[in-house]
Amino acid sequence: MSDRDQFRPADHPNDHFLLxxxxxxxxxxxxxxxxxxxxxxxxxxxxxxxxxxxxDDAARLITQEHERAGLDVxxxxxxxxxxxxxxxxxxxxxxxxxxxxKVWGHNYFDKPSVVDExxxxxxxxxxxxxxTSSVATRPVKVPITGPYxxxxxxxxxxxxxxxxLAYALAELVNTxxxxxxxxxxxxxxIDEPALATTPDDHAIVGECLERIVADIPDEVRIGVHVCYGxxxxxxxxxxxxxxxxxxxxLTNGDYEQIDVFTDPEFTLDLALGxxxxxxxxVESVAEIKxxxxxxxxxxxxxxxxxxxxxxxxxxxxxxxxxKMENMVQAAREIEAELDAGTVEVPATGGTASADx
Amino acid sequence: xxxxxxxxxGLYPLPEWAKDELADLKGRQxxxxxxxxxxxxxxxAYDRARREVLDVQTEAGLDLPVExxxxxxxxxxxxxxxxxxxxxxxxxxxxxxxxxxxxPVVTGDLEATGDVAAELAAASDLVExLSAVLPGPYxxxxxxxxxHYGDEAALLDALAEFxxxxxxxxxxxxxxxxxxxSLLESPxxxxxxxxxxxxxxxxxxxxxxxxxxxxxxxxxxxxxxIDEKVYAxxxxxxxxxxxxxxxxxxxxxxxxxxxxGCTDDVALGxxxxxxxxVEPxxxxxxxxxxxxxxxxxxxxxxxxxxxxxxxxxxxxxxFEEKLAALGAVERAEVTA
Numbered sequence: 024m025s026d027r028d029q030f031r032p033a034d035h036p037n038d039h040f041l042l043x044x045x046x047x048x049x050x051x052x053x054x055x056x057x058x059x060x061x062x063x064x065x066x067x068x069x070x071x072x073x074x075x076x077x078x079d080d081a082a083r084l085i086t087q088e089h090e091r092a093g094l095d096v097x098x099x100x101x102x103x104x105x106x107x108x109x110x111x112x113x114x115x116x117x118x119x120x121x122x123x124x125k126v127w128g129h130n131y132f133d134k135p136s137v138v139d140e141x142x143x144x145x146x147x148x149x150x151x152x153x154x155t156s157s158v159a160t161r162p163v164k165v166p167i168t169g170p171y172x173x174x175x176x177x178x179x180x181x182x183x184x185x186x187x188l189a190y191a192l193a194e195l196v197n198t199x200x201x202x203x204x205x206x207x208x209x210x211x212x213i214d215e216p217a218l219a220t221t222p223d224d225h226a227i228v229g230e231c232l233e234r235i236v237a238d239i240p241d242e243v244r245i246g247v248h249v250c251y252g253x254x255x256x257x258x259x260x261x262x263x264x265x266x267x268x269x270x271x272x273l274t275n276g277d278y279e280q281i282d283v284f285t286d287p288e289f290t291l292d293l294a295l296g297x298x299x300x301x302x303x304x305v306e307s308v309a310e311i312k313x314x315x316x317x318x319x320x321x322x323x324x325x326x327x328x329x330x331x332x333x334x335x336x337x338x339x340x341x342x343x344x345x346k347m348e349n350m351v352q353a354a355r356e357i358e359a360e361l362d363a364g365t366v367e368v369p370a371t372g373g374t375a376s377a378d379x
Numbered sequence: 380x381x382x383x384x385x386x387x388x389g390l391y392p393l394p395e396w397a398k399d400e401l402a403d404l405k406g407r408q409x410x411x412x413x414x415x416x417x418x419x420x421x422x423x424a425y426d427r428a429r430r431e432v433l434d435v436q437t438e439a440g441l442d443l444p445v446e447x448x449x450x451x452x453x454x455x456x457x458x459x460x461x462x463x464x465x466x467x468x469x470x471x472x473x474x475x476x477x478x479x480x481x482x483p484v485v486t487g488d489l490e491a492t493g494d495v496a497a498e499l500a501a502a503s504d505l506v507e508x509l510s511a512v513l514p515g516p517y518x519x520x521x522x523x524x525x526x527h528y529g530d531e532a533a534l535l536d537a538l539a540e541f542x543x544x545x546x547x548x549x550x551x552x553x554x555x556x557x558x559x560x561s562l563l564e565s566p567x568x569x570x571x572x573x574x575x576x577x578x579x580x581x582x583x584x585x586x587x588x589x590x591x592x593x594x595x596x597x598x599x600x601x602x603x604x605i606d607e608k609v610y611a612x613x614x615x616x617x618x619x620x621x622x623x624x625x626x627x628x629x630x631x632x633x634x635x636x637x638x639x640g641c642t643d644d645v646a647l648g649x650x651x652x653x654x655x656x657v658e659p660x661x662x663x664x665x666x667x668x669x670x671x672x673x674x675x676x677x678x679x680x681x682x683x684x685x686x687x688x689x690x691x692x693x694x695x696x697x698f699e700e701k702l703a704a705l706g707a708v709e710r711a712e713v714t715a
Contacts, residue, residue: 121655121694121696121697122395122694122695122696122697123395123398123694124392124691124692124693124694125392125393125478125691125692126477126478126479127452127470127473127478127479127480128405128407128408128409128411128412128452129398129401129402129405129406129407129411129452130407131398132477134694136655136656175477176477178653178654178655178656179654180654180655180656217477220472220475221475222599251472
């Protein structure tokens with residue numbers, strides 16, 4: 024199990040440390056979208072190196088925006104990624120694109136097809152990680168779309184079933200994590216939003232994770248992010264996952280599902296969603312503090328990570344920023360109250376915290 | 380002599396140009412979705428798209444075209460989404476798919492709107508024979524939220540009457556296909572299975588056309604195909620054909636047909652509406668032949684060779700290729 028203290032800033036103000044971070048995606052600046060349109064237009068004279076420069080600028084800007092909000096662990100807002108499945112499908116061998124399909128209303132997704140055995144293909148995320156860590160002063164987390172979600176949100180023309188495709192993709196994700204670790208990454212988040220939507224999918228995701236973490240050193244922190252599902256379908260099975268942390272969306276449902284995680288006892292670290300990424304209303308510090316206390320029902324503070332429910336990419340930047348800033352302030356205030364012994368911690372912590 | 384009729388269960392993807400044009404006209408938020416009183420511009424775009432998908436079906440050589448239901452932003456919940464006594468609220472997951480629709484909440488006495496009838500009338504001006512597609516009452520009840528009728532049985536009755544009311548306004552159609560994925564997705568239990576069958580019977584009784592109750596996907600409550608008891612009750616409804624999803628599960632479906640018998644006609648979902656891999660016409664034929672030779676004791680008058688599910692899941696190019704493969708079936712040799 025990885026040591027959370029490697030992510031604790033040297034100047035952290037409190038004895039207690041609630042690791043604050045984000046799930047990953049963030050709204051792209053309008054000028055980056057415009058630069059993309061120009062890059063796509065053959066008559067514009069705006070070439071690839073100019074678009075790369077614009078993307079680097081955006082990644083630097085959003086990484087620093089995360090740092091300014093006070094987050095302990097940052098990301099670049101996924102400025103280089105168009106969409107969480109499409110981005111990887113363009114890089115992985117064996118995929119092709121046949122056009123858009125409906126998600127809802129007039130919102131479409133360029134759902135790819137797997138037409139041949141999948142292979143690593145082009146570089147995925149090492150460049151992104153190296154750039155982000157070169158401009159960040161805080162540790163950097165790398166979110167990767169998980170193999171189960173990549174398999175499920177794809178037309179599978181080549182494998183016997185989605186399970187077989189997910190396992191083949193899991194091997195590729197394992198390769199990518201090895202490369203990221205060689206490049207210095209110490210915090211990886213596997214995004215599996217497709218988990219908890221169909222019965223028994225937890226077993227396939229568990230099997231994928233075994234493949235993903237094979238030969239990854241212990242000091243590398245591995246999390247799995249899940250959202251918008253029926254958590255009773257995956258708990259307590261997720262406790263068997265070979266990961267350090269499970270990241271959950273819970274604000275959206277007003278913590279109705281929190282009790283699911285109290286019995287049996289939650290033995291992993293919990294990354295708790297404390298702000299709603301689908302509401303443009305900025306939660307107050309007081310409100311977020313009360314959300315954090317929901318997490319203390321499940322795990323003790325030394326195993327609690329604080330983050331938004333999911334990626335913030337649909338929110339206007341100023342609102343996303345304010346949510347992050349309030350979230351960090353709320354975490355720091357709870358830490359101080361924990362130091363002072365004025366906050367109740369219902370979770371006992373069990374055996375897993377003995378060596379923390 | 381068995382007649383093979385190629386057709387589809389509707390809910391088509393919009394042509395590429397229409398995806399952009401309608402997104403520009405209606406926006407991408409839930410407030411802009413179809414309400415039944417669209418602007419002239421929106422109506423014109425849908426008219427053009429409707430003509431296009433009718434042409435696609437003619438070119439593909441399909442025997443029995445459908446209107447395409449291109450306006451159905453909320454997929455099978457559409458007839459409710461445009462009804463007066465229904466509030467469309469937040470976006471909710473459509474079955475276990477990565478698709479979403481506006482939650483239709485029934486808040487008062489349901490009355491038919493004529494919305495679907497108007498679409499069919501526009502299409503029937505353009506083609507000779509037409510197959511109408513509606514959600515079955517059991518599936519519509521599964522997709523709806525009730526704040527008015529008070530219990531499941533009352534809601535189901537009301538929805539059956541509501542659909543029957545819509546059908547009474549239809550122009551002449553050759554067939555009516557009732558899509559009932561919920562019979563597998565959330566199978567009705569004791570009592571509810573009989574009521575589901577009675578509700579389908581009520582709807583079927585409102586039309587002077589052949590009625591197909593089309594089931595699809597795999598059973599979430601059982602293990603594979605349609606639950607045997609649900610199927611046995613379904614056969615009590617006055618319908619001409621049951622539809623089966625042979626892509627999701629051919630063996631269990633062939634088993635229930637052999638075990639419990641079937642309607643005089645049958646619909647066989649032999650082309651995969653949720654995968655871009657295009658089946659060659661020979662393979663489509665083989666699947667039809669397999670079903671006919673593995674259901675002893677049946678002697679179907681009409682076999683509807685169809686896509687297993689609605690097709691909005693597909694990119695429009697692959698959708699057209701699939702229809703062409705299906706349309707080639709009756710010209711190929713199907714021997715049972």
